[in-house]
Amino acid sequence: MVRRVRDDYRYWQRIPTRWNDNDVYGHVNNVVHYAFMDTLINTWLVQAGLDIHDGSVIGLCVESHCNYRSSISFPDAMDAGLxxxxxxxxxxxxxxxxxxxxxxxxxxxxxxxxxxxxxTRKPVEVPTGLRDAMIGLVTS
Structure with a gap:
């Protein structure tokens, strides 16, 4: 049986591309994928209850990485799995x-x-309610 990538991710969101996401080579530029990752993650965090505007705890990105496998172009959409x-x-x-x-x-x-x-920007524990929601996305 062939393993499907979709089965490995717990949360999915459709992300449409925009005309200005294409670069001179006619495909979505590599830097745009990082913005899509940020949007996917923060959309999920807001839905899970993180108050990004007034909460006492925020998440700071300390590392990001992307491997590109194939290209996509406007007006295509992608499904983003988390x-x-x-x-x-x-x-x-x-x-x-x-x-x-x-x-x-x-x-x-x-x-x-x-x-x-x-x-203070000092590390704190992931808030309990958010941690509970995150456990549902953890893969083994």
């Missing part, structure tokens, strides 16, 4: 896959957040 590869005391490693409509892997990457106090 899972958590590691959940620490104050940090989390999100893993992301971008799939084209035919399930071709466009890109795969990761993004590490360290949760900090909004004012």
């Amino acid at each position: 899972r958590i590869g590691h959940l620490g005391r104050s940090s989390v490693r999100y893993e992301v896959a971008f799939l084209a409509a035919d399930d071709t892997v466009v890109a795969e990457g990761h993004f590490v957040h360290v949760f900090v106090d909004r004012t």
Whole structure:
């Protein structure tokens, strides 16, 4: 049996490309994938209850990486899958896959957040309610 990439991710979001995402070579520029990762993760965090505007805890990106597998161009959309590869005391490693409509892997990457106090910027534990939601995305 062939393993499907979709089965490895717990949360999915459709991300449309925009005309200005294309570069001179006619495909979505590599830097745009990082913005898509950031959007996917922060959309999930807001849905999970993180108050990005007024909460006392925020997540800061300390590492990001992306491997490009195939290209995509406007007006195509991608399905973005999210899972958590590691959940620490104050940090989390999100893993992301971008799939084209035919399930071709466009890109795969990761993004590490360290949760900090909004004012002091010192690391704090992932808030309990958020941690509970994150456990649902953890892969073994």
